[in-house]
Amino acid sequence: MRWHTWLLIKDINPMTASKPSPRSRKDAAATAKASTDQAAADPAQSPATTPAPPARKPSLKKANKRPEGQWAVDGHEPLNANEVVKAADDGLHVRPRIIDIYSKTGFDSIPEDDLQTRFRWWGLYTQRKPGLDGTANATMSDTERSDKYFLQRIRIDGMPLSIQRLRVLASISTDFGRDTADITDRQNLQVHWIDVADLPEIWRRLESVGLNTVHTAGDAPRAFTASPVAGVSANEIVDPTPVIAEIREKWIGTEEVSNLPRKFKTCFTGDPSLDVAHELNDISFVGVRHPELGPGFDIWAGGGLSANPHLAERLGAFVTADEAADVWHAMILVFRDYGFRRLRNKARMKFLVEAWGVEKLRDVLEREYLGHKLADGPAPEAPTEPGDHIGVHDQKNGRKYVGFAPTVGRLSGTILAKVADAAEKAGSDDVRFTPYQKLLVLDVEPDRVDQLVADMEELGLTAHPKPFRRNTMACTGIEFCKQAFTETKAPAARMVDDLDTRLADVTLPGPITLNMNGCPHSCARIQVADIGLKGQLTRTPEGETQQTYQVHLGGGLVSSNRDDPGLGRTVRGLKVTPDDLTDYVERLTRRFLEQRADDESFAQWAHRAEEDSLR
Template identity: 65%
Template sequence: MTTIHRPERAEGQWAVDGRAPLNPNEVFKAADNPLHVRERIEKTYARLGFDSIPPDDLHGRMRWWGIYTQRRQGIDGGRTATATPEELSDRYFMMRVRLDGGAITVRQLRVLADISDDFARGTADITDRQNLQFHWVEIENVPEIWRRLEAAGMRTTEACGDTPRVILGSPVAGISAEEIIDPTPVIQEIVARFIGDEDLANLPRKFKSAITGHPSLDVLHEINDISLVGVVHPELGPGYDLWVGGGLSVAPRLAERLGAFVRPDQAADVWLGTIRLFQDYGYRRLRTKARLKFLLAAWGAQRFREVLETEYLGYALADGPAPASSTLPADHIGVHSQKDGRHYVGLAPTVGRVSGGILRGLADAAEMSGARRIRFTPHQKVLVLDVPAEGVDTLIEQAGRLGLTASPSPYRRATLACTGIEYCKFAFVETKSTAANLIGELERRLAGVTLDRPITVHVNGCPNSCARIQIADIGLKGQLQKNPGGADEFAFQVFLGGGLASAARDDAGLGRTVRGLKVTADELPDYVERVTRRFLAERGGDESFADWAHRADEGSLR
């Protein structure tokens, strides 16, 4: 057994310090397994109403079933950091539907559309975790929503909370001619064996997974707690390269390769070993230090691999090759041939915002074209699979009427936005409408400008980086600042030049901050237009925006 040296101060590591809870979150998890709250929701809270829900369930355990209170309307961003959870919380809920790999059928899409219209005021957002998110959900309707979802083979289990969250999977798994290995069996095995397992429902913090076998590296493997990336071993054939310890938020850190090759038959057990290692050795004293990335930073990749192999797997993994750099777009937008001769069509909504009507219309369009399968992507996009050649034009025409386009402008294609102050209790600023307005302005102002690759713009309402601001060409973090008169105003801190291997970069890297640069929402179109034109004027040859942003002087970036 590997020797683990005890730090001078207890960090709440179960395998080192024991299981005594060291903060309020650990206390409520220890008091009652959060998955047990479902029975109380169904038997008590849905019958007696919102006021019957105690705080530890309302602001804690209900997250394990994909339910958060949404932001009370009318509370501006100036109170985000000072108001209590009770003051910020409305009597309505955000509900996140767990869709591992983003994979659903047209029938399931119709169920989601009906839930949106019947229980969520028509709201629906495609997230950058391949989930679908509703708003305005009332506690009285939660059991019926669960009944409809589960009857159709969907669920909200562990969509939030300190749990194994939704598994990102390649949106073109099993259909792409370029695919190295189909990750679908591994994703399905992990979900069947481990999601909803009470023994894995008390982690130090959330645990994010990603699995792809596609050479476009389309699951952002560098920013997940664990990623399995398709590679071909010279002796063992197709399998996965193992990455661990990625994450963004206020302390961004890119994942590291362990240099280990994972055979397909080992993949689920390696996933389990990694999550159990995190459960036992992850830091639980401070929530801000409880992600796996902090443990990896303290241990290093070599020690992490050693502990994984000796204490959790019981065997050594083979050494293996790294994945090749991507040369393909990772968002899968447009019309593409499948290996069976049919086509998949990647469609872009505006920053993931759809509705019950749009979802239902998409189901109709898919069926009219002869398709039956849908996949959401980690880029807030949607793919329609298995489209016969003769159905492609019909699909594109019908989807276009819904505001879903297979040939978006580079600005619409490459802009992401988190939920923002409209519904999120952590946000300082509005994001969805700000991003939509920015897209419209850029399409108008830069209509004649040719980009050989889109410049990604990610808009986030707070420091938590749900919209991945540090890995965008232009990342925008919402915050408060003082205006010239000394009053609070809302603005965006700017990160420039971030990107991952899937963005056709030779290496992944975090964005650069420009000292003192803050941009208000009104100034945002002017700023993005200005920095785009400067990039095009100053770039060398086919230099990427990220490379230019890291070498340019600060004057060019303002």
């Protein structure tokens, strides 16, 4: 089965075509697939000629009226600089230029529009120059903060990583990425220090094992998060794997969905543990059992965090596995055509949901794009077990899967290669990442579990982590990210070790999640953690600039066993320095244990406690 659909599809052009009817949309998709099937298996060889960088840009619209840039309402004229760049040339088209030109002529030959915008459609961001502190974000442009190396995201979509795939990922890290490899909370693998000259070989290796980097960034359908136990969980309601495969095959990497107002995040789970943080995605498919129609998915829309957090809302609509791919396609076209494009900070799906409400969203989806009503359906039941899948668990085929915790998602190519060895020794050919920066080994024979656990422990990956090791996440931070103000990975790792040692004398009544982010964008979900730490710069009484962390307390999701999911409260005026982080979290945890009522969770206590208790 082909796992991806490639670029240069000329039959579908959202910049010039009118919105197709449901029937013509299907016909266009079929035409696009037929066109793509004629291309060579290696996308690097498919273009007959290499497109040159665009020579001119459309002018920005000048008018008294201020439309929101909704294509279906206002037309396609671009209303900001990003839309101008996208209108001039789709981000998919930069790939042959990277292969045929930039990989040979070098970093300095790359035009700015390609470098800072279109490269993202292939998962590439310039990383931060070493040595720049957080003040550079205010005093230097994005270009000035950029190093001549890239962060490369590799699209996983919850797929099984075979031993062969793991070894390819390991080789990319060790051969081209200075042994860097981080599991993201989108289940991607992220590698740093990538040179443009090495991209053709990196892509060749990935594609040789059915992986790619298309649309892992940019204004496009980002890599999906999916239940890491899809198809094997003994408790699974519905397996989303065929739906994901169908979407990848038909639409990922096509121009039809390649120019969205901004990014579009999707998740799928059929596991009752609700293991994908579905409240935080633009569209979510959550497994439920309909009383008459059987297993299928409950649809949610409009989730997202950053500076304007909004939890996804249920549409109240039920779809079967057979119709789920078409519903995903219709929803992304709703966003493409009606999403707000004028202001980048208002261009996510959550703002459309806030403006319309879910009733109107469902009506437009059904009436204009699907052409039929969807069935009403039940909400998912609250989970009864953690969704991180840490530890040893039963599969439906009688084998076991084992979940392991790295420290804040940080691995390396060297470790990945040794994970492949350990999994192969245990008889497994199926390793998966999770949306909680964890790693699972599936299909393990019961009598090989103990040996696998011991082998992985030697690699620093434990199936029996202490509480903070298990429940802490961190984003990339200032080490590589141009948006960050503070460090994240290193201080989070130190906190994990120190807290699990200092608090060894207490028993926590439940998990306390600790998420650390280096800027307000909330890649590490600070607003929905029990303890969320947001990096920022503040001034000392002497006027010196210092790194500090703003504190959010009491956030959580249904999938983290919250009965009342919601956003954390900000502790007013509290700024914690890096040196004080461990002391602060220890003090806060002990105060919770002293003050909690019977059966009270950390989040419940944090929302009712006096502010003095939270300092």
